[in-house]
Amino acid sequence: MTGTTGSTGPSEATGGRTFPYKLVATDLDGTLLRSDETVSARTREALAAVTAAGAAHIVVTGRAVPWTRHILDDLGYRGLAVCGQGAQVYDAGEHRLLTSVTLDRQLAGLALAKIEAEVGPLLLAASRDGLEGEVLVGPGYRVQDGPLPVVPIRDASDLWSAPLNKVYVQHPTLSDDELAAVATEVAGGLVGVTMAGAGIVELLPLGLSKATGLSLAARRLGAKAVDTIAFGDMPNDIPMFAWAAHSVAMANAHADLKAVADEVTSTNEEDGIAVVLERLLPRS
Numbered sequence: 001m002t003g004t005t006g007s008t009g010p011s012e013a014t015g016g017r018t019f020p021y022k023l024v025a026t027d028l029d030g031t032l033l034r035s036d037e038t039v040s041a042r043t044r045e046a047l048a049a050v051t052a053a054g055a056a057h058i059v060v061t062g063r064a065v066p067w068t069r070h071i072l073d074d075l076g077y078r079g080l081a082v083c084g085q086g087a088q089v090y091d092a093g094e095h096r097l098l099t100s101v102t103l104d105r106q107l108a109g110l111a112l113a114k115i116e117a118e119v120g121p122l123l124l125a126a127s128r129d130g131l132e133g134e135v136l137v138g139p140g141y142r143v144q145d146g147p148l149p150v151v152p153i154r155d156a157s158d159l160w161s162a163p164l165n166k167v168y169v170q171h172p173t174l175s176d177d178e179l180a181a182v183a184t185e186v187a188g189g190l191v192g193v194t195m196a197g198a199g200i201v202e203l204l205p206l207g208l209s210k211a212t213g214l215s216l217a218a219r220r221l222g223a224k225a226v227d228t229i230a231f232g233d234m235p236n237d238i239p240m241f242a243w244a245a246h247s248v249a250m251a252n253a254h255a256d257l258k259a260v261a262d263e264v265t266s267t268n269e270e271d272g273i274a275v276v277l278e279r280l281l282p283r284s
Contacts, residue, residue: 021055043271043273114186119174134151225244241260
């Protein structure tokens with residue numbers, strides 16, 4: 001698998017016929033990755049064939065760079081990646097952060113106050129900016145099982161001591177959909193609100209989305225929206241789907257994403273990305 005651009009001209013390997021898109025944008029969790037955080041051999045082969053046919057593969061994930069870098073390294077991915085819900089454009093080959101957008105902490109604090117005035121106390125975590133940015137977890141915040149490192153803190157005020165990419169919010173009783181809806185209604189003019197997975201409702205810089213980060217990265221790769229096919233599974237992928245020429249939701253995707261997708265493929269456990277790419281690849 002590679003994240004580098006290939007030639008956009010006719011490929012000798014395909015007899016002069018090329019893959020119909022210049023850019024293949026894939027989310028990570030629930031999309032490219034299986035539940036054990038691996039990528040199947042079939043999907044790796046399909047992406048390798050796509051790049052051989054002249055396209056580029058780009059990872060577009062809600063994870064910030066520190067939670068993404070090890071996966072890209074394990075995959076041998078050397079191109080650009082869009083991380084942190086579009087906040088970061090990362091050069092995986094050079095291990096270098098090219099762009100980074102931070103959350104206005106004063107606005108975020110005001111947004112939290114408005115949300116809590118509506119629903120009561122929230123459970124909080126936050127992702128610090130930078131290549132080594134830590135994820136700080138406040139009292140009571142429910143962390144998903146897995147290998148991703150977090151730093152527990154006792155006092156939620158410690159979340160605000162350094163620049164942040166985003167704030168995570170949970171509620172003791174509201175569902176993710178309910179919390180995201182309330183947050184959008186009462187604080188959507190101050191911060192962006194998105195749901196990236198089970199238990200993951202995020203407050204972001206206003207106007208930031210996977211689409212904004214992907215458009216920046218695509219420009220660097222010489223590609224446009226019309227050249228892009230995108231794969232995803234959660235509501236945070238909706239802006240990316242709106243931006244791309246063709247959008248594909250996984251069978252395991254949230255209903256809101258399926259509703260706006262151009263097509264629905266198999267699950268991430270069943271090589272849903274490969275199913276679509278194999279269909280689109282030139283036949284020998």
